[in-house]
Amino acid sequence: MDAEEFRRRGKEMIDYVAEYLENVEQRPVYPDLEPGYLRSLIPSEAPLEPESYEDIMKDMERVIMPGITHWHSPYFFAYFPAASSYPAMLADMLSTAIGCIGFSWAASPACTELETVMLDWLGKMLQLPESFIAGTDGQGGGVIQGTASEATLMSLLAARCKAVRRVQTYTSDKSEVEIFSQLVAYTSEQAHSSVERAALIGGVMIRKVPTDSNYAVRGDSLKKMVEEDKAAGLIPFYVCATLGTTPSCAFDQITELGPICNGENMWMHIDAAYAGSAFICPEFRPLLNGIEGHSTVGLNGFWYLKIFFCLSTPVNRVKKRTDIIGAFKMDPLYLKHENQESGLVTDYRHWQIPLGRRFRSLKLWFVFRMYGLQGLQAHIRKQVALAKEFESLVRADKRFEICAEVVLGLVCFRLKGSNELNQNLLKKITNSREIHLVPCQLSGRFVLRFVICARTTESRHIQQAWQHITQLTFELLQEPNH
Amino acid sequence: MDAEEFRRRGKEMIDYVAEYLENVEQRPVYPDLEPGYLRSLIPSEAPLEPESYEDIMKDMERVIMPGITHWHSPYFFAYFPAASSYPAMLADMLSTAIGCIGFSWAASPACTELETVMLDWLGKMLQLPESFIAGTDGQGGGVIQGTASEATLMSLLAARCKAVRRVQTYTSDKSEVEIFSQLVAYTSEQAHSSVERAALIGGVMIRKVPTDSNYAVRGDSLKKMVEEDKAAGLIPFYVCATLGTTPSCAFDQITELGPICNGENMWMHIDAAYAGSAFICPEFRPLLNGIEGHSTVGLNGFWYLKIFFCLSTPVNRVKKRTDIIGAFKMDPLYLKHENQESGLVTDYRHWQIPLGRRFRSLKLWFVFRMYGLQGLQAHIRKQVALAKEFESLVRADKRFEICAEVVLGLVCFRLKGSNELNQNLLKKITNSREIHLVPCQLSGRFVLRFVICARTTESRHIQQAWQHITQLTFELLQEPNH
Numbered sequence: 001m002d003a004e005e006f007r008r009r010g011k012e013m014i015d016y017v018a019e020y021l022e023n024v025e026q027r028p029v030y031p032d033l034e035p036g037y038l039r040s041l042i043p044s045e046a047p048l049e050p051e052s053y054e055d056i057m058k059d060m061e062r063v064i065m066p067g068i069t070h071w072h073s074p075y076f077f078a079y080f081p082a083a084s085s086y087p088a089m090l091a092d093m094l095s096t097a098i099g100c101i102g103f104s105w106a107a108s109p110a111c112t113e114l115e116t117v118m119l120d121w122l123g124k125m126l127q128l129p130e131s132f133i134a135g136t137d138g139q140g141g142g143v144i145q146g147t148a149s150e151a152t153l154m155s156l157l158a159a160r161c162k163a164v165r166r167v168q169t170y171t172s173d174k175s176e177v178e179i180f181s182q183l184v185a186y187t188s189e190q191a192h193s194s195v196e197r198a199a200l201i202g203g204v205m206i207r208k209v210p211t212d213s214n215y216a217v218r219g220d221s222l223k224k225m226v227e228e229d230k231a232a233g234l235i236p237f238y239v240c241a242t243l244g245t246t247p248s249c250a251f252d253q254i255t256e257l258g259p260i261c262n263g264e265n266m267w268m269h270i271d272a273a274y275a276g277s278a279f280i281c282p283e284f285r286p287l288l289n290g291i292e293g294h295s296t297v298g299l300n301g302f303w304y305l306k307i308f309f310c311l312s313t314p315v316n317r318v319k320k321r322t323d324i325i326g327a328f329k330m331d332p333l334y335l336k337h338e339n340q341e342s343g344l345v346t347d348y349r350h351w352q353i354p355l356g357r358r359f360r361s362l363k364l365w366f367v368f369r370m371y372g373l374q375g376l377q378a379h380i381r382k383q384v385a386l387a388k389e390f391e392s393l394v395r396a397d398k399r400f401e402i403c404a405e406v407v408l409g410l411v412c413f414r415l416k417g418s419n420e421l422n423q424n425l426l427k428k429i430t431n432s433r434e435i436h437l438v439p440c441q442l443s444g445r446f447v448l449r450f451v452i453c454a455r456t457t458e459s460r461h462i463q464q465a466w467q468h469i470t471q472l473t474f475e476l477l478q479e480p481n482h
Numbered sequence: 483m484d485a486e487e488f489r490r491r492g493k494e495m496i497d498y499v500a501e502y503l504e505n506v507e508q509r510p511v512y513p514d515l516e517p518g519y520l521r522s523l524i525p526s527e528a529p530l531e532p533e534s535y536e537d538i539m540k541d542m543e544r545v546i547m548p549g550i551t552h553w554h555s556p557y558f559f560a561y562f563p564a565a566s567s568y569p570a571m572l573a574d575m576l577s578t579a580i581g582c583i584g585f586s587w588a589a590s591p592a593c594t595e596l597e598t599v600m601l602d603w604l605g606k607m608l609q610l611p612e613s614f615i616a617g618t619d620g621q622g623g624g625v626i627q628g629t630a631s632e633a634t635l636m637s638l639l640a641a642r643c644k645a646v647r648r649v650q651t652y653t654s655d656k657s658e659v660e661i662f663s664q665l666v667a668y669t670s671e672q673a674h675s676s677v678e679r680a681a682l683i684g685g686v687m688i689r690k691v692p693t694d695s696n697y698a699v700r701g702d703s704l705k706k707m708v709e710e711d712k713a714a715g716l717i718p719f720y721v722c723a724t725l726g727t728t729p730s731c732a733f734d735q736i737t738e739l740g741p742i743c744n745g746e747n748m749w750m751h752i753d754a755a756y757a758g759s760a761f762i763c764p765e766f767r768p769l770l771n772g773i774e775g776h777s778t779v780g781l782n783g784f785w786y787l788k789i790f791f792c793l794s795t796p797v798n799r800v801k802k803r804t805d806i807i808g809a810f811k812m813d814p815l816y817l818k819h820e821n822q823e824s825g826l827v828t829d830y831r832h833w834q835i836p837l838g839r840r841f842r843s844l845k846l847w848f849v850f851r852m853y854g855l856q857g858l859q860a861h862i863r864k865q866v867a868l869a870k871e872f873e874s875l876v877r878a879d880k881r882f883e884i885c886a887e888v889v890l891g892l893v894c895f896r897l898k899g900s901n902e903l904n905q906n907l908l909k910k911i912t913n914s915r916e917i918h919l920v921p922c923q924l925s926g927r928f929v930l931r932f933v934i935c936a937r938t939t940e941s942r943h944i945q946q947a948w949q950h951i952t953q954l955t956f957e958l959l960q961e962p963n964h
Binding site: 001002003005006007009010011013014015016017018020021022031033035036037038039042044045046047048049050051053055056060063064065066067068069070071072079082084085086087089090092093094096097098099100101105106107108109110111113114116117120121122124125136146157160175176177178180181201202203247333362365366368369370371372373374375439440441446 | 483484485487488489491492493495496497498499500502503504513515517518519520521524526527528529530531532533535537538542545546547548549550551552553554561564566567568569571572574575576578579580581582583587588589590591592593595596598599602603604606607618628639642657658659660662663683684685729815844847848850851852853854855856857921922923
C-alpha cells in the first residue's frame with residue numbers, strides 16, 4: 001500500500017469509523033455467540049500472497065463486528081467507561097504516524113516534554129498541591145502509565161525500595177529479601193483486584209482493611225491492623241487508598257489515613273482510577289482533600305477525560321520524583337544521551353514497567369484544548385446527572401433498592417429479595433442484549449451496577465434502559481418459581 | 483466535534499499523515515534544541531474555553547515537530563526499528579474506534595478470539611513446535627504483550643511462582659519469601675537491561691553469564707554458574723536467553739542451554755525482541771532451533787512485522803498456559819462471566835501485568851493479510867540486504883573495522899583507534915543531524931551501531947549515510963589533536 005492508496009483507504013476508514021460510532025446504538029450491545037465462534041470463520045494460517053483490502057473490510061462485518069461488545073453504545077452500562085472522543089482519535093492518528101518510542105528524552109524530546117507539561121496542566125486542573133507539579137525546577141511531576149494497574153504496581157515497587165533502604169539504615173545486616181518478608185501493605189477489602197495483584201508481583205504481604213457501612217476504609221481500622229502487625233514484628237510500608245471503588249464508588253477517608261501513613265513512614269498511593277478525573281469540578285474536588293503530604297496519586301483519565309484508556313490514562317503523580325526513579329534506574333550505553341545528567345530532562349523509562357512508550361500526551365493536548373476545562377466539566381456534570389436520573393427511577397419503584405450512595409456515574413441497585421432473584425434478573429438482561437450491565441457484591445448481597453459509560457448516552461437511553469429493566473422484572477416475577 | 487466535523491478533520495489528518503511520512507526524509511532526523519524547549523512555547527495551564535482545531539494543528543509544526551526524533555526517516559539508524567505501515571495504521575484507527583477493553587472474553591469476544599488465532603498464525607509462520615499453538619484444544623498459546631519488557635517480566639514471575647510451588651512440595655515449612663531469597667535467575671551479560679529490571683521487580687537475584695567471543699552465552703558457562711550457586715544453597719529457576727542482543731545482535735546457544743534448563747527444572751524464556759520476526763524466513767529459522775521443550779518465547783513484532791510497538795508486539799508464547807495463568811489469577815465478581823469456566827475461553831488479563839487491553843490483534847490481521855507471508859519475508863530480506871551493503875562499505879575502508887558478525891539488520895563498526903576517537907566521530911554525526919545512530923560497548927570498546935530501521939530506507943540512503951560518515955571522519959582526522 002503506497003501513500004496514494006493510503007490517502008484513499010484512510011478517508012474511507014474515517015467514514016467507516018464515523019458511521020460505526022453514529023449508529024452503534026442500533027447494534028446489539030452484547031454479542032450472541034458461543035466461545036470459539038471466530039476460529040471457524042477464518043483460515044487457520046496466514047495467506048502466502050497479499051489479499052485485497054476490500055476482502056479484509058468485508059470481514060469486519062462478517063467476522064469481527066458480531067463478536068464485539070460495544071463499549072461505546074449508549075446502552076452499555078457495564079464495568080466503567082472506556083470513553084473516547086473524536087479529538088482523541090485524531091491525536092491518536094498523529095501519534096501512530098509519528099511513531100516514536102519515547103523511552104528517553106533524546107528518543108524524541110517533544111514526546112517527553114509535552115507529557116511533563118500536560119501533566120502539570122492536569123495537576124493544576126485538579127488543584128493538586130504545588131509539590132506535585134514538575135514546573136521548571138520542581139521535584140514532583142507525573143507520568144502517563146499504560147493502565148491503572150501499572151500505576152499501582154509502580155507505586156508499590158517504589159515504596160518497597162524506599163522501605164528497604166530505610167530499614168537498612170538501622171539494620172544494615174538484613175538482606176533485601178529478608179526485609180521483603182517483613183513488609184506489609186494495606187488496602188481496602190473493596191479495592192480493585194489489581195492492588196492485590198501488585199503485592200503478589202512485588203512479593204510482599206498485603207492485608208485487606210475492613211470498611212465501614214459506606215464501604216470506605218476509616219483511620220481506626222487501618223491503625224488497628226498496623227499496630228497488630230508491628231507487634232508481630234512486621235514492617236507496614238504501603239497503603240493503597242481508593243477514591244471511587246469499583247464495586248460501589250466508595251471513597252476511603254484519606255484525611256484519616258494520611259496522618260497514620262505519615263506517622264508510620266508508610267507510602268500512600270491513591271487509586272482514583274474511576275473517580276479521579278471528576279475532581280476537575282470544584283464540587284467534587286473536596287473528595288480529594290487530604291492528598292497534601294502524600295506520595296503518589298494514580299488517576300485514570302479514561303472516563304471523564306474522553307481519552308482512550310490504553311494511551312493516556314492513569315497518571316502516577318510522584319511527589320518526589322527521585323523516589324520513583326531510584327527504584328529501577330538502569331542505564332545501558334545504548335540508552336545514554338548527553339543531556340541526561342543535566343537535571344533538566346526526564347527519562348520516563350525509569351518511571352514505568354515497560355521501556356518503550358508511545359507519544360501519549362498528544363491526546364491530552366488535543367482533548368484539553370478542543371474541550372477546554374469548562375467543556376470537560378460540563379461533560380462530567382452531564383454524566384453524573386444521568387446517573388442521578390437513573391437513581392430517581394429506581395427509588396420510585398418500591399420493588400427495588402439503592403445499595404450505595406450515588407456520588408458520580410455509578411448506581412448500585414437490586415430487587416428487594418434474594419441473591420438468586422437478582423442473578424436471574426441479570427441473566428435476563430444479559431440475554432436480551434438490549435442493555436449491558438455487570439454485577440458486584442456488597443455485604444454479601446448480589447448487586448447490579450449501572451454505570452453511565454458512553455459519551456453519547458442521553459436521557460432517552462436511561463429511560464429506555466429502565467423501561468426495559470422493569471419489563472424484564474415484570475416477566476421474572478410472573479414466573480411460577482417466584 | 484460532531485461526526486460531520488470528524489469526517490472532515492479526519493480526512494485532512496489522513497492527508498497530513500501521508501504528507502508527513504512521504505516527506506520525512508527532508509526533516510532533520512534528530513532535533514536541534516535544548517532540554518526544556520517546549521514549556522515556553524505553550525501556556526502553563528489548560529484553556530478554559532475550547533480552542534479551534536486550526537490553532538492546534540498550527541502548533542504541530544511550531545511546537546511538536548521541531549522536537550521530534552524522526553524514527554521513520556530513512557536516515558534513522560538508531561536503537562531498533564519502530565516500523566509501522568499503512569495497513570497497520572488503518573487497523574489502529576479501527577481498534578481505537580471500537581475502543582473495547584479486552585480484559586476478559588465477555589468484554590469483547592472478537593478481541594480475545596482474534597488474538598488467539600492470530601498468534602496461532604504467527605506460531606505457524608515461525609514453525610514453532612505444535613505445543614506452542616493454542617488450536618482448539620491445545621494447552622499452549624500466545625498473548626500480545628504491550629512491550630518486550632512486559633513479556634520478560636511475566637515469564638520471570640510465572641517461573642518464580644512455579645519454582646515456589648515446586649520447592650514447597652518437598653519443604654512445606656518454607657515460606658514463599660524465604661524461597662524467593664534463594665532463587666537465582668540467569669541471563670547474558672549482553673542481555674537487555676529490562677531482564678535485570680524484571681528480576682529487580684520480582685525481588686530475585688540475577689546473575690550475568692559471561693559470553694564467548696561472539697557475545698553469545700554457551701552451555702558450559704551457564705552450567706558452571708548453576709553448579710556454584712547450587713553448592714551455595716541457592717535455587718536456580720530461570721534463564722532468559724537472548725536471540726539477537728541489543729548491542730550486537732548476538733545469538734545465545736539455546737541448543738546448549740535448553741538441556742541444562744530441563745535438567746535443572748529451570749524455566750527458559752527466549753527474548754527475541756529484535757530478531758524474532760526474522761525467523762519467518764526459512765534461511766533464518768535455524769537460529770531458533772533448540773526451542774523445542776522450553777517454556778516461553780518473547781517475540782517483538784515491531785521491527786519486521788511492521789506493526790507499531792505499543793500495540794501488537796511482543797508475543798509471550800506459553801507452552802503450558804496454566805503455568806502463566808496460575809501465577810496471577812484474580813476473579814472479582816465484576817469480571818466474572820458465564821463462559822469462563824468452560825475451558826473454551828481465554829481471559830487474557832491473567833496473562834499480563836495490566837488488566838485492560840486494546841484490540842491489538844486487528845493490526846496483525848491487517849498486516850498478515852495485506853502483505854502475505856511472502857511480502858513480509860521480502861521486506862525482511864530487503865532490510866538484511868541493506869545492512870550487508872553497509873557492511874561491505876565499511877569493510878572496504880581500511881580505517882574502519884566491523885565489530886560483530888552481521889546476521890540481520892544491525893552493523894557494529896568503529897574507527898580503528900581509541901574509544902575517544904569513536905566518541906568524537908559519533909558526536910560529529912549526532913550534531914550534523916543528517917543521520918542518527920547510537921553507540922554500544924563491546925569488550926570494553928566504544929562501538930557505533932548502524933541499524934536499518936525505516937520501511938522506506940533504500941540503497942541510496944545507505945550510500946548517502948556512508949558518504950556522510952566518511953566525510954565527517956575525514957574532517958575528524960584532520961583535526962590537530964588526532
